[in-house]
Structure formats: C-alpha cells, structure tokens
Amino acid sequence: MTARLRLWGGFAVAAVLLFVVAPGALSDFRLNLLAKFLCLAMVAVGIGLAWGRGGMLTLGQGVFFGLGGYLMAMHLKLADAGPGGVPDFMLLYGDGTVPGWWEPFRDPVVTVVAILVVPTGLAALLGLAVFKRRVRGAYFAILSQALAAAFAILLIGQQKVTGGTNGLNGFKSFFGFTLADPLNKRMLYFIAAGVLLAMVAATRLLMRSRYGELLVAVRDQENRVRFLGYDPAGVKVVAYATAACFAAIGGALFTPIVGIISPADVGVVASIAFLVGVAIGGRATLLGPVLGAVAVSWAETSLSEQFPSFWTYFQGALFIGVVAFLPNGLATLGQVWRRRRAGPGIREDESGQPDDGTPRSAPEASLPADAPADALPGRTA
Amino acid sequence: MGPQRKAPPLTRPLLRALVVPAAATLALTLAACGARTADEPEADGTGSATGASASCVDTSGDSIKIGFLNSLSGTMAISEQTVRDSLDLAADEINAAGGVLGKQLDVVAEDGASEPTVFAEKAEKLISSDCVAAVFGGWTSSSRKAMLPVFEAKNSLLFYPVQYEGLEASKNIFYTGATTNQQIIPAMDYLKEQGKTKVFLVGSDYVFPRTANKEIVAYAKANGIDIVGEEYAPLGYTDFSTIVTKLKGSGADAVFNTLNGDSNVAFFKEYKNVGLAADTLPVVSVSIAEEEVGGIGVDNVEGQLTAWNYYQTVDSPANEKFVAAFKAKYGDDRVTSDPMEAAYTSLYLWKGMVEKAKSFDVAAIQDAAGGVSFEAPEGTVTVNGENHHIAKTALIGKIGPDGLIHTEWSSKEPIEPDPFLEGYDWAAGLS
C-alpha cells in the first residue's frame, strides 16, 4: 500500500505547490507564464500515454492542440465582436462577413463541446483508418508529422477565415470575464492547474486499469495481443484519441492565457517541441512528461533570454543525450544509478525490445504509477 | 487479420477510469473558479491588481531602461539581427552624446525567436518585469499583431521599424517603416508611368502579400492596368517551376513580387533559368533589400527593381555618417538597408519625442509626438501625430552589379502616411 500512499502524497504535494506556493511566490507575469507551461504539460500528459505507454510516436499533436486553441479563439473573437458582430481581422482581410461554419461558435456551450468532441473525434477517425490498416511505428510517426505540416499550411492559406500567419489574437474577454484584469488571469491559472491535475489523475487511472495493461501489451507485442483475441487497433485508438483530447484542452486554455494562437504554435517544429519535455522527463512515467514539459519550457524562456544561439545547441544536446543514453528519461536516473551500483553484471537488456522501438517496459520500481500487480483492478474479477 | 472479438472485461474499468477523472475535473475546475469569483469585483483593489496597469518605469536614476525585442534565433533571425545591430548603434551614439534628458540608455535585450507567441510573452516581460520606457523591434506582421494587444493593455510604447501592409494605427505603436501609400502605391505609380499595363502578382502566402495584393488589385482596376495573374507560394517554398510557367504564359509586362526570404532565391533562379530578363519583364520587389541581394546572387537579380524609402547609396550627409559608423562598428563588408535605417531612426525619434515632452511618460510622449522630426539617413522624416506613422520619401531603385541598389525614381517630396488609404477613391472598399 505504500505505493498508493506515495501517490496520494505526491498529489497532495503537487496540489499545494500549484494552488498555494506558486500563486503566493510568483508575480502575475511569472504566474501567467507558469499557466502557459501547464497548458503545454497537458499535451505532454497525452503524449506520455500515446507514446510512452502505447508506443505511438505522434509527431502531430500540434494539430489537436491547434484545433482546441483555434476553436476557443473563434469563440473569443466572436464574443468580443458582440452579438451579430464581425471579428476585426475579418473586416481587414476578408469580405466583412462571418462564414457560416463560424456562426455556431458564438455559443459558449457549443464551443466547449466542440473543443472536447471535434479533435477527439478526428483523432479517433484518423486512428481507426490508420491503425486498422496496421500502419505503425515510423510510418505512423511520419504520417502524423505530415498532418501537422498540412494543417499549418491550410491555416496560413485561409487568411480570411483563420487570420493566416497572424493567427487569432487580441482577445478582450473570456466567457464574460475581462482578460485585462490580473485577477481573472489568476483564475485562468487555477483552471489550468486544476485541469492538469485532473488529467494526471485520469491518466493514472487509465494506466492502472486493465486497459492500461492492454495498451502496454500492444506496444510491446502487438501480434500476440491480436492472437489473444483483442483488437489492437481499438486499444490504440482510445489512447490516441485521449491524447488528442488532452492536447485540445491544453490548446483551448493556451489561447486565453497567452492571448494568441498562430500557425507557428501548431506546425511541425511546434509538434516536435512537445516531445522534448516528454522524452526528457520520462515518456512512460506518469509525472515525467509533466515535469519535463514544464522544466524544458522554463529553461527555454530563461536561457534563450541570455543565449539565444546557445539554447538551440542545448536543446539539441538534451535530445541526443537523453534519448540516446537515458531512453526512459530523467525520471529513471535514480533507478539507473541504483542498478549501476548494484553490480556491473546487470545491464539494460536491449535485445528483447519491441520492433516499434519504445523501451520494453516502464521502469516499475521508481514509479508510483506502477503499483504492484496485485493492486490492479479487475485482476481478480 | 486476427480474430477481432472484443474482450468483455475491458469496458468496465475503462468506464470507471474515464468517469472518475471527469468528475474530478469538474469539481476541481469549479473549486478553482469559485475561489476566484468571490473576490472577482475589481473594486477589491489589491496591490497586484493596480500595480500591473500602472506604469512601473523608474525615472529616478541617471539611466532609463528601454527594450530591444528582435528574433535572434529561428527563421527570422537572418533579417532581425541586422535591425538589432543598427538599434545597438543608435543606442551607443545617443549614450555617447549624453543620453536622453541626461539619462543614459540601459538596454534590455530580448529574443523573439521568430514566433508571435514569444514576441507577445517577451513584450509583456519587458513592460511588466523590466519596466522599460519603450520597446523597439518586431519584424513580421504576425509579431506586430501579437504584440499590439499587449502594448495597448499595458499602455506602453512600441517602435516598429519595418514596412508593412497598413490598415492599422494604434496609439501605442509608432510605425517608422513605410505604410502602403509610401511604398506599394508609388511602385504602382512608377509601373504605370513606364507604360506597363499587364502586371503579374507573386507573393508568399501570408498576411502582408495578400493584403498588399488586395490593394494593388484595387489600384489596377482604377488605373487601367490588368492583373494577369496572382500566385501565392507557402512560406519557405522553393519550387517555382509551376508559378514561373504560369507567369511566362500570362503575357505580363511587369511582375510585382511580395515573396519573403528564401523563396526569393528560388524564384529568381527559376526566372532567370527559363530565360526571362529584367529589361523585358522587370520584377518590382518590396522585400528585397541590400542584405538579401548577396544571398540571392547579384547575377540573378541585377537590373531588377525594388521599392523602399532608403538605400545605402542615398546621397546625404546623415547617411554618409550612418553608413560610416555602421561599417566602423560591424565591419566593412556589411551593408545597410531600409529596415535597419528605420530602426536607427526610430530610436532618435523617440529621443526627440521624450525631449519635446520633457518626460518619459507614455501619455506625454503621445501628446508630443506629432511634428517631431529627425534628419534621418533617408532624408527628413516627420511623425504624424494622428496615425503615428512618419512621412517618408518613396524611392524606386535598381539593383546594380555591385550588389547595391541605386535610386531610379523618387517621389517629389515626403509622402504623408495614410495607413487606411483614406485619400484614395479607389481604395474605398478595402477597409
């Protein structure tokens, strides 16, 4: 039961840090930055699930992040324009009328539902199409990357309805609360922190469920799972769609917190950038992706201030060093260290690793997420 | 295909796993909101709430902080580094000459990383955390659009040094580059004067080319010029064979080019390779300055036209001094270009405004700005107090074999800025 205790203890510490310490210690500006990092961490949690647990290297999370962000931005623009009003950029670049497919997003409820449903549904459809045909591994990664490239080009090309490279920005209010008021910015931070915690909790439950076991099994030996009578495509689609949903929520909150969403936030480079934190934190762990994403974003903001060119080297070196030499991320550093000390005879077993490349199994001992097998729900049922 | 039977035990725990966090999300979100909505009314004037909207600029010491915000990394670093160089030069000169209102300039430098989101974030940092009196920088339209709401919300000042697509006038931004009626319309006037009647438009697929071309189309309609083609290439696109094929088959007698960056190189190489030449089918470019000519290759663009308000070859004492100082600081092989000159000028214009207002206060500067003028390298420029742009002389130049651009035609006098093209009948439907 110590694992469970550690888990809830960890949650309590995280909650105190996020809800008490950070708001007290940080200035409004820094707190808003942290809120932005938390949004990026939401994407990371989803990637951790799809990639770390499911072995699907998604290089296109920017698409879902962007969908969430743009859907939210459309509503905010329409809300600022008032009932029947036309968003400012459409007057500038378009013909001064609101296209029909924008209209439903005047309604806040429709918007929230769309943010939750559209990206998730799209991911499910895409996942079904791709995974049913057993496109996987590198093929899937490259396809998802192409998707991000196509999405960014499409957004840029449709300037009249998407704002083009400018993206959408200049929001004045968020569901009736004015964004200029620092107190409301704080409220947004609390929402982001709460949502992130909830996502981590949800992921933890998913990981520990029978489904979570199945997902890892599909990652490691897809064919064996198939022979056992399961449908691996279905299992993968759920993880992929969940990751898309998390990314979309992250994007939807990113928009009002940062005040802008643009194609630069959703393209190929942005999509790969989401992976950095996950890889560094520890892709198959529960908290690794979150901590990794926050740490990397923070480092980027502060390091690039002083040394812009150094930051690029540093980022490249991090990628190389962590992925090549510490494939399970910094979260497992302690474990690797312990193993080294335990004896030179024990080495990481590389030969039995799966064909689609992710490390065979999450590091069991170091993580609260991996409770002892007897604690798994459904195991005795 | 393996057997596709669904395993029954999968569903129940899965449902549980999804319902519980959903409930948790809701509860947590409500808790987070609830905690804030109680002290939501703005009357609850805590220190932090009032502190952010009021200026925190410190004018008590013998130095004053200003911010430079340019991309030093990413795709725009190529261009924006040159602007940063000339801003640094201007700051050095001003400090050597005794500063502004007796205070030395203390520059806080930031990297915009070629991303609008980063520009917005860094602008906020410069204003709220560093408490700078004014910010100088930005290049792409998207970076300016991203920063605009920040400067308006925080009521601070941005000096933006690049020619742009117009249709904007914020009281918190001073635009020291050209607006469309100081660059694009004079270029069209020039083509009309040369007897060109069939113009082909080629541009990168983003805000500036699309908006500029909208204006060109309206101009052409009113002036008896046919637009025989309008093509856009995605940013960074490097295969122009199809577009050049269309261009060649269009029967155009001039090309108006709003391509950005790398695409120019591929376009001009293709243009030359299919056998087109500047003397029969000239290309007017609005994004190629002295800096870019070297990268495209002088032999690929020699004889082509550009539209700007400044060239390194401009003959004036102020320019002689500027070019000499720039080369002394950064090396003899460096060139100066329009955005660099506009950035250099912007710092001096701010100095002029502060000295006229005798204050670093934003409102005082806004009041004093109208009519402030500066003997800039491009000639005398004057700030328009209404729309915060500056009056500039339009210059059409021809790229010479030396890689420099030489003035071919110039407007008779500085053109008053008209960002919304209110003074042009044909532009009535544009904004």
Next chain:
Amino acid sequence: MDALVSQLFAGLSLGSVLLLAALGLALTFGQMGVINMAHGEFMMAGAYTAYVVQGIVADAGVSLLVSLVVGFLVGGLLGLLLEVTLISRMYRRPLDTLLVTFGVALVLQQAARDVFGAPNVDVRAPAWLSGAVQVLGVGVPKTRLFILALAAVCLAALALVLKLTPLGRRIRATVQNRDLAETSGISTRATDRLTFFVGSGVAGVAGVALTLLGSIGPTLGTNYIVDAFLVVVVGGIGQLKGAAIAALALGLLQASFEYSTTASIAKVLVFVVIVAFLQVRPQGLVSVRSRSLA
C-alpha cells in the same frame, strides 16, 4: 498543349528533386530502418560544400563537378560519424533514432548559422547551365534537365551497386536476414556503416544539386525532409524502385494540383492523397515480401 508539356516537365523536375532528396533515405530508412531526421542537414552540408568549393575553384563549371564529389564525401563522412557515435547504439529503437537525429539536426543548423552566418549564401551556376533549351516546343531550364539527369544517374548507380557488387549483396543480405548474414561471415557492422556512408553521401550530392535551384541557408534541409520521408513511405521500404516511382508520382501530382489551384492547396491535397493511398496499400507501392507479420 504547351502548358501541358511544360507542366509535365515541371512535375518530372519536381519529382527528380524529391528523388534526389529521398534516395539516400531509401537506403538508410528503407534498407536499415533508421529514421534520420538529420538527412536534410546533410543536404545542407552538401550545399555549403558547393559554396566553399566555389571559393577555391574559380570556374563555376569545374567547381560544380568538384562539389558533387566533395559533397558526396562530406555528406557521407557526416553520416558515418553519426552512425558510429549514435545510431549504432540504437538499431533496436528506430523511433528513438528519429528524436536523436532531430537533436543532431538542430545542432547542425545552429552550427551552420554560426559558421557561415545567418544570411543565405549564393552559389553561381556555370554558364553552360544557364538559360533554357527547347523541348517539344517548350523552353526548359537547363539546370532542371541537369538535375533530372543527375537523379537518374544516382538512381542507376545505386541500383547497380546494390544488384551487382559484393557490397550490394552484403547490404541486401543484412537487410533481409541480419542474423543469417552474420552467421554467414558478413560483418554486419561494417555493412551498416558503409550503407549509411553511401546514403548520407547521396544527401550531400542532392544538396549540391539544390544550389542550382534555391537558396543556401541553414534551414535548407527542413524544407525537404518531410517530403522526402513521404516519398520513401509511399514508395515502400526495401526497394529503390518504389522510391523512384513515388517521387515522380508525387512530383507530377503536386505540379498538376498547383497548376489548377494554388501551391498551398496543392500541398495539402498531396497529403490527403498520400493518407488515402496508404489506406489502400499500407506497405507502400513496392514492398519486399517477407514472412514477418508486420
């Protein structure tokens, strides 16, 4: 009619550029399963090689030919270095090579920026490649014909090497059954290194060729890498033939979409077609039959 011929040619030309960019990948990704995101940066290195060589060899024509050879060596040696230091550790983790090589790509880009400066540099095309020739009544740029020929030569050379030489036999043996190859006395490590050297070398050659068409800057590679991977994915791994057909097909498709719509829409449409195509043939156009379940 003229428009049709010239569009056909534009498509072929675009296809040949894609093929040059993808040929090396067909070898390293297709044959070895390594996803090398730094492939584009090897192309960039090739392009900068042409720039440096031009500074030494004054005559543009000679310099181009010298650059092609030196570019091959530079790309190949960079690839060899990458293989020996990093990739050799990760053959069992192909997805991770993607991330590691992305890191390498970032570093190489920044290094190019620091060494050669951020602005683009220019490589002069030789006089005998400037201008156009008439083909079927349409003016066709000589540079594009040159690249078309170069792509064909590279393809033929690689195909011959794979088919006829001992090295080619070793490569094919290693790809088809690594363990059996090893027990047959083939040094698979040495084979891997050589394959990677050749594949990366072709990227260097592609980079030199690209100087004839576009800009030479630190981000040259990123413009091509996604397209190049798509070519290999559509072509199917394990065979050069697939990559060649896929490159030409995608080139023609892009050019014809672009002619009837715009370049942006064309790119999006091509992606859509690729996803749809992989629904029909997830293994790509040409695939090696194997007993594996994948």
